[in-house]
Amino acid sequence: QPGDHRAYMQLALSLAQKSPPKPTNYRVGAILVDLSSNKILATGYTLELQGNTHAEQCCLIKLAVQHGVPEERLNEVLPSELALYTTVEPCSKRLSGNLPCVERVLRLAGSIRTVYVGIMEPETFVTDNTGRKSLQGAGIPVIHVEGLEADILEVATAGHIKS
Ligand SMILES: Nc1nc(=O)c(N)c(NC[C@H](O)[C@H](O)[C@H](O)COP(=O)(O)O)[nH]1
Numbered sequence: 439q440p441g442d443h444r445a446y447m448q449l450a451l452s453l454a455q456k457s458p459p460k461p462t463n464y465r466v467g468a469i470l471v472d473l474s475s476n477k478i479l480a481t482g483y484t485l486e487l488q489g490n491t492h493a494e495q496c497c498l499i500k501l502a503v504q505h506g507v508p509e510e511r512l513n514e515v516l517p518s519e520l521a522l523y524t525t526v527e528p529c530s531k532r533l534s535g536n537l538p539c540v541e542r543v544l545r546l547a548g549s550i551r552t553v554y555v556g557i558m559e560p561e562t563f564v565t566d567n568t569g570r571k572s573l574q575g576a577g578i579p580v581i582h583v584e585g586l587e588a589d590i591l592e593v594a595t596a597g598h599i600k601s
């Protein structure tokens with residue numbers, strides 16, 4: 439139901455606000471929801487876990503640790519009807535060269551069925567995020583949850599030098 443999507447995205451935004459502001463990335467919040475039980479399996483925000491971690495990546499790292507499997511084998515242990523809510527669309531390229539979150543989601547396509555985003559990635563670092571096309575091409579719909587765009591963008595870019 440739309441109300442649930444909005445509530446989950448609002449929760450993801452509250453997580454994003456915990457992220458330490460940096461000029462070189464966005465402050466993003468993400469949650470993984472088990473749609474069959476409507477339970478939140480994991481939450482994450484940018485830089486929550488050590489290293490240059492993304493919000494979506496933090497959700498997956500936590501579950502990998504919890505289940506004692508490498509991140510890329512999570513679809514062997516996770517329920518098969520998950521939804522990822524992320525305030526900013528998953529990255530398709532990272533200036534750091536780390537594995538983009540779109541790749542992390544694609545290899546778990548058996549479990550992550552839908553991605554809900556608050557905004558598409560702005561053009562600050564990567565000008566043509568191809569994530570949405572890649573995911574939808576793999577049968578994973580990317581659905582825009584409307585209404586929080588201004589707040590999400592303000593939080594995401596709080597660490598940026600305002601020209
Ligand atoms: N969806 C998403 N979740 C995040 O947690 C995050 N930080 C970004 N940010 C996307 C942006 O394109 C990259 O942050 C830059 O490309 C720099 O790359 P690194 O983050 O240093 O690997 N995007």
Ligand SMILES: [Zn+2]
Pocket residue numbers: 492493494495528529538539540
């Ligand atoms: Zn990412």
